[in-house]
Amino acid sequence: MPAGLDTFAKVRALHDRTTSPGEKAAAAGRMEALAxxxxxxxxxxxxKLDEAASRPASGMDWAAFTEAFRRADAAGKAADAPEAPSRRRGLPIYDPNKVEPWRDVAEHCLQLDWIIPKAHGGRFLTKDERDRLKVIARHHGSVTNGTADWIETVLARCDEARKSWRDRGKGGVRPDRKATESDIEKAAELVAAAKRREASRLDTPEPEPEQEPQARTAADAFSAFxxxxxxxxxxxxxxxxxxARAAAAIDKHGSEEAVFADTPREAALRAACAHLVEARPGSDCEGWYRLAGWDxxxxxxxxxxxxxxxxxxxxxxPGTVAEAWAEHEAAEELDGERHACCRGEYHAHLWVEARRWILEEMLDSLPARSMRDLRARLAWMQYVLDLGFSRPVEKDQACLDALRGDVDRMGERIRAAEHGADLRSPDPEGSPPVQTGHCEPGLKSQPQQDNPDLDGATDAVLRPSRETSPGCEAGPDQLKSQPLQSGQDQGISRPAYPSRRTNIEKRRDVLDLLGSGLSDREIARRxxxxxxxxxxIRRTP
Incomplete structure (x- = not known):
């Protein structure tokens, strides 16, 4: 392709890619000048540019690459292939018996590269190597075999630089000039003499300094703590x-692989979010992705x-707060088992995290429909409190507002249940009962039904006391007559109303009973x- 057409193709690509009107106009003018x-x-x-792009290259035998592609694909699928996930979880840094995760190894190499002076071997990493280590330091999963081998070589270079910095000045060579042969011989003699002195002092304890440096004192105090x-x-x-928890999880699921296997819910979420997975550019770490740009x-x-x-x-x-809390508890239990099996190095997939955020929204704001939902909301609030750190104020306020709404709705249902219990058996003749304080013998009381919305937790409130005097019981189709508010105890207890009712609540209760055909005294009693x-209230328009 001629040089002019090459520049024209670049300007055309910029014209098609940009969304700025000014850049489009400038690119169009440049294209016209080049043409x-x-x-x-x-x-x-x-x-002409489209014709050159569509014309296949001559003299190229593409069939020759088929076998090479096949061998590369087979090698990539092997367990020890460079692109296969590494079986190692990390490398030892400080303690030879303790393996640190890959992100900690990457951060360790970056720190040594920064703190060691360049004259003593520091700043040995190139910009591309530092950028690659920064990506691994932000990653929380495993790496490929090729990346693991590369990190191991970088760590070896770090150890050499750290040793050079530790042994500075012992060889008598200035670090700012190149050592000659005589310098090397002199350094070897000094190192041998130092080793002989150290060997002679093995049985002699070193005297402690009168006053240790502040940094050493702080490090010793930290280590001692x-x-x-x-x-x-x-x-x-x-x-x-x-x-113990890891062993219990393996016994429960059958094997460690089964602990980390997808549950039916996780498998369904994985399939539903498969089209939204976006691999992060420039990353060679397994599991390093986003969902529609979200992390x-x-x-x-x-x-x-x-x-x-x-x-x-x-x-x-889930349709209720109780169902949402049950699913959240099951997910937390499974995460805890997986954390126990991999020493806290487990991180759930993004579709599982997204599901967890949605469940938390429901637990914060979904209205409660029963006492079971209300207890589930209280359990959720206790769970948030036990986390040990505060959430944003907006989330706590939303949860508190939802709890206030739950309490208000429960209060309305309790009052409605009280009124429903008193009006369940009206007089068949439509007239109020006679206020005599006595009842007809031989009649039996009507059983009271529970309110399913209250989950049986407020039966004492929903069932006001309606005891009768000896030998008197109310029939199924007729309420017993009870004495008015005369201040005398006739063996009949009044319904248990909530204490400190406001005038508005009293007026609402009276208005609810006005249409029942009862007398003013009976309404007043109830x-x-x-x-x-x-x-x-009856005369008020």
Whole structure:
């Protein structure tokens, strides 16, 4: 392709890619100038460029690459292939018996490259190597075999630089000039003499300095604190609990692989969100991806609508607060088992995290329909409190508002159940009962029904006391007559109304009973007000 057409192709790609009107106009003018300098119009240049792009390259035998591609694909599928996930979880840094995760190894290499002076071997990493280590340091999963081998070579270079920095000045060579042969011989003699002196002092304890540096003192205090018997006992206790939980999880699921296998819910969410997975550019780490541009660290406030819809369609959302809390508890239990099996290095997939955020929204704001839902909301609030850190104020306020609404609705249902219990058996003749304080013998009381919305937890409130005098019981089709508010105890207890009712609540109760055909005195007795008050409310337009 001629040089002019090559530049024309780049400007054309910029014209098609940009959305700015100014950049489009500038690119169009540049395209016209390039075409004019080549002796063509813009249309002719575009046609010639498309023809050159569609013409296959001559002299290239593409069939020769088939076998190479096949061998590369077979090698990539092997367990020890460079592109296969590494079986190693990390490398030892400080303690040869303790393996640190890959992200900690990457951070360690970056720190050594930064703190060691360049004259003593520091700044040995190139910019591309530092960028690659930064990506691994932000990653929480496994790496490929090729990346693991590369990190191991980088760590070896770090150890060499650290040793050079530790042994500075012992060889008598200035670090700012190149060593000669005599310098090397002199350094070897000095190192041998130092070794002989150290060997002679093995049995002689070194005297402690009169005053240690402040940094050394702080480091010793820090080490002494975390190596104290109490801290070691606490760490041993945590490790014992972790091992016990990991063993219980393996016994429960059958094997360690089964612990990490997808549940039916996770498999459905994985399939529903498969079209939203976006691999991060420049990353060679397994599991380093986003969902429609969203990462788990972004939180639920930035959760895209497309991810929400995929999660909702992949697995039905719970309909009540109790169901949402049950699903949240099951997910937390499974995460705890997986953390115990991999020493806390487990991180759930993004579709599982998105489902967790949606469940938390439901637990914060979904209205409660029963006492079971109300208890589930209280359990959720206790769970948030036990986390040990505060959430944003907006989330706590939403949860508190939902709880207030639940309490208000429960209060309305309790009052409705009280009124329903008193009006369940009206007089068949439509007239109020005679106020004699006695009842017809031989009649039996009507059993009271529970309110299913209250889950049987407020039976004492929903069942006001309606005891009768000896030998008197109310029949199924007729309420017993009870004495008015005369201040005398006739063996009949009044309904249990909530204490400190406001005038508005009393007026509402009276208005609810006015259409029942009862007398003012009977309404006053049932509503807990005076007969004069009932008459005033009846006459009020």
């Amino acid at each position: 004019r300098s080549a002796g063509m119009t813009v249309a002719e240049a575009v046609s 975390f190596n104290s018997p109490e801290m070691r006992a606490a760490a041993a206790q945590r490790e014992t609990k972790r091992q 788990g660290m972004d939180g639920r406030d930035k959760l895209p609508v497309s991810v929400r819809e995929a999660v909702r369609q992949g697995w039905p959302l 509503a807990g007000v005076s007969a004069q008050t009932v008459g005033n």
